[in-house]
Amino acid sequence: MIYKVISKKEFTGFVDALVHSNRSFGPKQVATDHRGNAVYQFQPVHSVADIAFDYSATASSAKHFFLPFREELSHFHFHGNDWEQQISYEANPVVLIGLRACDISALNILDDVLLNGHFPSPGYLARRKNSFVIGMDHLPLPDCFCKSMNHHTVTTGFNLFCSDIGDHYYLSINSSKAFNFLREFETREPNYDDNCMLVERRKLIQNGFQTDIDVTALPTILDIEFDSPVWEKWGDKCLNCGTCAMVCPSCYCYSLTESFDTNLNGASREKKLYSCNLVDFAVVAGGHNFRPKNGDRLKYRYYHQHRGFAENASQQICVGCNRCGRACLAGINPKDVINDLRMEKESCMTCVSSSPRKI
Amino acid sequence: MEKTMTHKGVPFERLKIASFDFTCCEGCQLQLANCESSLPDFLGLLDVRNFREISSERYDDYDIALIEGSISRQDEVERLLKIRKQAKILVAYGTCACFGGVNSLKNRHPVEELIDEVYPGMAIETLPVRKISDLVEVDLFIPGCPVDKREVERIVVSLVKGSLVTLPKYPVCVECKAQLTTCLFELGEICLGPVTRAGCNAVCTSGKTPCLGCRGPAEEINMAAFLALVKERGLSLDDLHEKLAFYNAFEPFLNHEA
Amino acid sequence: MHDLRFVIPPQDINREDFASSVPDFNRRSEIMRTDFGYKCMVSNIVRLTEQEKLFQLRIIDPVERALFRFKPGQFLMLEVPGYGDVPISISSSSSNHEFLELCIRKVGHVTSALFSIKEGARVAIRGPFGSAFPMDEMAGHNILLIAGGLGIAPLRAPLYWLNEHRDRFLDVHLLYGAKEPSQLLFTWQFDEWKMINHINLHTIVERADPQWLGKKGMITDLFNDITIATATTYAIVCGPPVMFKIVCSWLDRLGIPMNRMFVSLERRMHCGMGKCCRCMVGSTFTCIDGPVFDYWSVMNLKEAI
Ligand SMILES: Cc1cc2nc3c(=O)[nH]c(=O)nc-3n(C[C@H](O)[C@H](O)[C@H](O)COP(=O)(O)OP(=O)(O)OC[C@H]3O[C@@H](n4cnc5c(N)ncnc54)[C@H](O)[C@@H]3O)c2cc1C
Ligand code: SF4
Ligand code: SF4
Ligand code: SF4
Ligand code: SF4
Ligand code: SF4
Ligand code: FES
Numbered sequence A: 001m002i003y004k005v006i007s008k009k010e011f012t013g014f015v016d017a018l019v020h021s022n023r024s025f026g027p028k029q030v031a032t033d034h035r036g037n038a039v040y041q042f043q044p045v046h047s048v049a050d051i052a053f054d055y056s057a058t059a060s061s062a063k064h065f066f067l068p069f070r071e072e073l074s075h076f077h078f079h080g081n082d083w084e085q086q087i088s089y090e091a092n093p094v095v096l097i098g099l100r101a102c103d104i105s106a107l108n109i110l111d112d113v114l115l116n117g118h119f120p121s122p123g124y125l126a127r128r129k130n131s132f133v134i135g136m137d138h139l140p141l142p143d144c145f146c147k148s149m150n151h152h153t154v155t156t157g158f159n160l161f162c163s164d165i166g167d168h169y170y171l172s173i174n175s176s177k178a179f180n181f182l183r184e185f186e187t188r189e190p191n192y193d194d195n196c197m198l199v200e201r202r203k204l205i206q207n208g209f210q211t212d213i214d215v216t217a218l219p220t221i222l223d224i225e226f227d228s229p230v231w232e233k234w235g236d237k238c239l240n241c242g243t244c245a246m247v248c249p250s251c252y253c254y255s256l257t258e259s260f261d262t263n264l265n266g267a268s269r270e271k272k273l274y275s276c277n278l279v280d281f282a283v284v285a286g287g288h289n290f291r292p293k294n295g296d297r298l299k300y301r302y303y304h305q306h307r308g309f310a311e312n313a314s315q316q317i318c319v320g321c322n323r324c325g326r327a328c329l330a331g332i333n334p335k336d337v338i339n340d341l342r343m344e345k346e347s348c349m350t351c352v353s354s355s356p357r358k359i
Numbered sequence B: 001m002e003k004t005m006t007h008k009g010v011p012f013e014r015l016k017i018a019s020f021d022f023t024c025c026e027g028c029q030l031q032l033a034n035c036e037s038s039l040p041d042f043l044g045l046l047d048v049r050n051f052r053e054i055s056s057e058r059y060d061d062y063d064i065a066l067i068e069g070s071i072s073r074q075d076e077v078e079r080l081l082k083i084r085k086q087a088k089i090l091v092a093y094g095t096c097a098c099f100g101g102v103n104s105l106k107n108r109h110p111v112e113e114l115i116d117e118v119y120p121g122m123a124i125e126t127l128p129v130r131k132i133s134d135l136v137e138v139d140l141f142i143p144g145c146p147v148d149k150r151e152v153e154r155i156v157v158s159l160v161k162g163s164l165v166t167l168p169k170y171p172v173c174v175e176c177k178a179q180l181t182t183c184l185f186e187l188g189e190i191c192l193g194p195v196t197r198a199g200c201n202a203v204c205t206s207g208k209t210p211c212l213g214c215r216g217p218a219e220e221i222n223m224a225a226f227l228a229l230v231k232e233r234g235l236s237l238d239d240l241h242e243k244l245a246f247y248n249a250f251e252p253f254l255n256h257e258a
Numbered sequence C: 001m002h003d004l005r006f007v008i009p010p011q012d013i014n015r016e017d018f019a020s021s022v023p024d025f026n027r028r029s030e031i032m033r034t035d036f037g038y039k040c041m042v043s044n045i046v047r048l049t050e051q052e053k054l055f056q057l058r059i060i061d062p063v064e065r066a067l068f069r070f071k072p073g074q075f076l077m078l079e080v081p082g083y084g085d086v087p088i089s090i091s092s093s094s095s096n097h098e099f100l101e102l103c104i105r106k107v108g109h110v111t112s113a114l115f116s117i118k119e120g121a122r123v124a125i126r127g128p129f130g131s132a133f134p135m136d137e138m139a140g141h142n143i144l145l146i147a148g149g150l151g152i153a154p155l156r157a158p159l160y161w162l163n164e165h166r167d168r169f170l171d172v173h174l175l176y177g178a179k180e181p182s183q184l185l186f187t188w189q190f191d192e193w194k195m196i197n198h199i200n201l202h203t204i205v206e207r208a209d210p211q212w213l214g215k216k217g218m219i220t221d222l223f224n225d226i227t228i229a230t231a232t233t234y235a236i237v238c239g240p241p242v243m244f245k246i247v248c249s250w251l252d253r254l255g256i257p258m259n260r261m262f263v264s265l266e267r268r269m270h271c272g273m274g275k276c277c278r279c280m281v282g283s284t285f286t287c288i289d290g291p292v293f294d295y296w297s298v299m300n301l302k303e304a305i
Helices: A008-021 A101-115 A122-129 A176-183 A192-206 A218-227 A229-235 A243-247 A294-307 A323-327 A334-349 B027-033 B036-044 B074-086 B095-099 B102-108 B111-118 B149-161 B173-177 B223-232 B237-246 B251-256 C062-067 C109-116 C149-164 C187-196 C219-225 C241-254 C295-300
Strands: A002-007 A023-032 A038-045 A070-079 A082-086 A094-099 A131-136 A160-165 A168-173 A254-260 A266-273 B004-007 B010-013 B015-021 B046-050 B064-068 B089-093 B140-142 C038-047 C052-059 C075-080 C084-089 C100-105 C122-129 C142-148 C172-178 C199-205 C233-238 C261-264 C292-294
Touching: A002 A008, A002 A176, A008 A023, A008 A094, A008 A168, A008 A176, A038 A094, A082 C122, A094 A101, A101 A122, A101 A131, A122 A131, A160 A192, A168 A176, A168 A192, A218 A294, A218 A334, A229 A294, A229 A334, A243 A323, A243 B173, A254 B149, A254 C084, A294 A334, A323 A334, B015 B149, B027 B064, B027 B149, B036 B046, B036 B149, B064 B074, B064 B095, B089 B095, B095 B102, B140 B149, B223 B237, B237 B251, C052 C062, C052 C109, C052 C122, C075 C100, C075 C109, C084 C100, C084 C109, C084 C149, C100 C109, C100 C149, C142 C149, C142 C241, C149 C172, C149 C187, C149 C199, C149 C233, C172 C219, C187 C199, C199 C219, C219 C241, C233 C241, C241 C261, C241 C295, C261 C295, C292 C295
Parallel strands: A023 A094, A094 A131, A131 A160, B015 B046, B015 B064, B064 B089, B089 B140, C142 C172, C142 C233, C172 C199, C233 C261
Antiparallel strands: A002 A168, A023 A038, A070 A082, A070 A266, A160 A168, A254 A266, B004 B010, C038 C052, C038 C122, C052 C100, C075 C084, C075 C122, C261 C292
C-alpha cells in the first residue's frame, strides 16, 4: 500500500476525470423519507457534481454491480437435435465511488465465498476484475455495528481508500492503476501532521459507534439455541419478503430458471438473487418443505450470516451495516435478534472460548 | 395457416386458443396485441380461433379459453358454463377473472342504488360481481391488472412445450428492492407489496405508486404481521382496508383483523 | 470528454486467476467452464415402473467420455435445455466408462420433460459433484446396505463396486423395501447379486399382491432377519427422510459406530457448486460436503434428518 495526501479540490478533479472517461456509479440522493432524512442509492453518475460525497449510507448495497439481481447465465441456441450453449464472462469496467469500509469488507467476503471455494464463479470474477473501487470512510450512523463484526476498517479489496482529514483526503492506494491515475494530479507524501490527523479521524470513527453487538461465541450460541423460542417470536413478525437479503451486501444465494424463447429457437438460463426467507427456498419436488415455518427460515438467515458455513471456513459473512435492519418493515434487525438470543443463555455462556472473528 | 410447426424436429400442435371477455375493460386482451417485437413469434405458437383484438375470425373449436373479466349478469353465467364445456384448459386471465377485480367495488353497495346512479330509470339485470372460479373450475390463473405480457408469453410457451406453469411464490418486495426503489412505507404510504405475488416487476412501486395487490396474495403470506406493522407505523387502517379491497384479491384474509 | 489517460481498459479472466484453486472438474484443461455441461446422447431408456425410468447416457465427445470419472455416491446436474437442471445420483458402475445410468422418478417440471424424450435425444450433464461412499475404507468389513424406495438409485453405484470387488469385503447384506412389489427396482439384477456374488438380499413390501411370496411390512421388520457383527460392519442408508431417523437410531442402538454409518441426503439444488445456498443443511452444503455424510456429521448438522 502507498499513502498519499490530496486536497479535496484536487481530488474532485481526479474523480471528475474518472467519471467522464468511464461508466461510473456513486451515492446520490434519491428521495427524502417521511422523517425528513435523505435516502441514498448507488446510481449512475456523469460528473463529480452528481456525487453526494457527504452521504450517510446507501439503502441498498453495492453488491449488484458484481452479482446482478437478475442475469442471463447462458443462452442455448437450438439447431435440430443439437444446441450451442453460449456463455459470456465479459464485463465492462465500472468505477464505483464512495463505498464504505463495510461494503468493501463484504466484497472481500464474497471473493472468499465465490472465488476461493471448490468452484470459482467466473462471472463474478470478471466483474470484480473490471471494477475500480474507491472507498471512503465516514462517521458511523447510530445503528451501524460493523465495529462489532470487526469490519469498520478495511485493508484490501479496493483500488483507493480515502480518509477524510479536514481539507484533505488521506489516500491509501492499493493498485497501480490508481497510482498511475493520481500521477496526473497534485498529491504529496503524508507528513507528521497528516498522520496525526489520520489517527484522530480513526479514533473519532472508532468511538462513534453507538450500537454494539456481542458476537463472542455467537456460532456456539446459534448451535445451542437452535430450538429456541426466540426464532418463533421473531419469525411470527417476518413477512417472508426477502427485502433483507436484497439490500444486504453479503447475501449471494440465488435461484435458476430456464425458459424457451418465444420463437422456440433458443432458451435462456436465468439467475435471480433469492433469499432464504422466501417460502419456497427449501421446497423439494413433491412439495416437502425442509423449512416450513417463518421462524425456521429466519433462523437460517442468521445461521448463514452469523455462524458461517463450512465452505468458507465458518467465517461470519455479516459485516454489520444494518441495512437489513433498516429496510425490514417488520422491525427485525440483527442487534435485537442476537441480543434476545443471548439473553436466553447469558449466564452460562461466559466461559465459552473466543469468537471466530478474523483478526 | 398450416396447423403444425416443428421444433427440434418434433412437430407440435399450435394451441387452439380463444378469448372471451366478460365484465371488464379488455385491457388485458389488448396487452397481448401489444407484444410488439415478439408478436409474430407469439402468434406462431397459436391457432387463434376466436380473439377480438387479434383476428376477426370466429370458430368454436378451441382447446384453450382465456376468460377475461368478472361475471355480473345471468347471461354471462350461461355463456361461461358453455365455454367451460368446450375448453380443455380454462384460464382466468387478468385480475377481474381471477379475483373479481375493480368491478367488485360495486358489491359494497346495494344493487338498486347503483342502477339508479348509472342507468337511471332503466330495467337492468345485474348480479353481484363474481370471480370465474366461483362458477366454474379454473385450470390456470394469470393475474395482473393488466396482465404482464412477458408472463403471458412465458406461460403460453410452457403450454406449448408441455412444461409446468408456475407463478412466483414470493412477494413484490423482492422485485421492488431489485430496482433500488425507495420503499413507499419510508415515504409514509401503505403498500401491499409485502403480501402480493410478484411477477409484475414491481411496475407500480418503481413508479412511486403503492402496490394495490392486483396480482393477489403471495404464497403463505403473514397477514397478521402485515396488519401489525401498518398499525405500529400509525398509518391509516381505513386506507389499508380500502387498498386490500380494491381488487377484491384479499377477500379470504380480511376477517384477519384484530 | 473522454480522456484516454483515465479510461480503464477491460480485463479478461484467465486461467491464472484460478491457479490457486483448480475446481474438481474432470476437464481440467477448461477450468473456467463450470457453467457448461458435457453433451450426452440418451442411448437407452428403460421403463422401470409407472413413475421411474432408467436413462442410459453416453457422453458424445470421446475424449471427454474417456476422461470422465466419478466415485460411488456422487451425483450429476442433469440439464434438459429449456427446462432446467436437476441433481441426480449416478446409479451405474464407476468402472463403466462407456455410459452412465440414471434412475429417475417423474415428479415435476424437469423430470416430466425427461420422460417425454426419446432415445437419441441429447441432454447435458455437469459434474460429478459431491462426496462419495468411502469404498476403500470399507474394504475388509461387513457391509450393510439399507434402501427404501428410490433410495436404491444412489446405492446402485456402491452395489456395483461391491459386486466387482466382492473378494475385498466380508458379508454383504442388502435390505430393500418398497411400497408394492411392482415398485421394487432392478429385480433383474437380484439373481446376479444373490447367486453370483453372494450378496444377502432381503426384500420387503408394504402392500403385497397375490403373486408376492416374500415378506410384507416395513423395512424395520427386516432387522430381525440378520445378525450383525457390529464391530466390523459399515452401513449405508438411503431412502425417504422419515426412514433415516428410524433406521439410523436402530443401527446406533445395535452399536455400529456413528462414523461407520453413511447416509445420502437430498435437498433442493440449483448449482451443485456451493454457490446458490439452496441445499444448505446445518452449517454446510449438501452439494459440496454431501450428499454422503457419516452419521456423526449428520448428528452435528442441525435439521439434517
Ligand atoms: C443428491 C441428490 C440426488 C438425487 N438423485 C436422484 C435420483 O437418482 N433419481 C431421482 O429420481 N431423483 C433424484 N433426486 C431428486 C431430484 O433431484 C428431484 O426429483 C428433481 O430435482 C425434481 O425436479 P423437477 O424439476 O422434476 O421437479 P420440480 O418440483 O418442478 O422442481 C423444480 C426445481 O426444484 C428443485 N428441486 C425440486 N425438488 C428437488 C429435490 N428433491 N432435490 C433437489 N432439488 C429439487 C430443482 O432445482 C428443480 O429444478 C436427487 C436429489 C439430490 C439432491
Ligand atoms: S426479516 Fe424483515 S426484511 Fe427479512 S424477510 Fe422478514 S420481514 Fe422481510
Ligand atoms: S443468509 Fe439467506 S438470503 Fe443471505 S445468502 Fe444466506 S441463504 Fe441467502
Ligand atoms: S446481515 Fe444485515 S447487517 Fe449484516 S451485512 Fe447483511 S444487511 Fe448488513
Ligand atoms: S415499496 Fe412496497 S413493494 Fe416495495 S419494498 Fe416497500 S412495501 Fe415492498
Ligand atoms: S405492483 Fe402491485 S398493483 Fe402494481 S402491478 Fe404489481 S402487483 Fe399489481
Ligand atoms: S446446490 Fe447450490 S449450494 Fe448446493
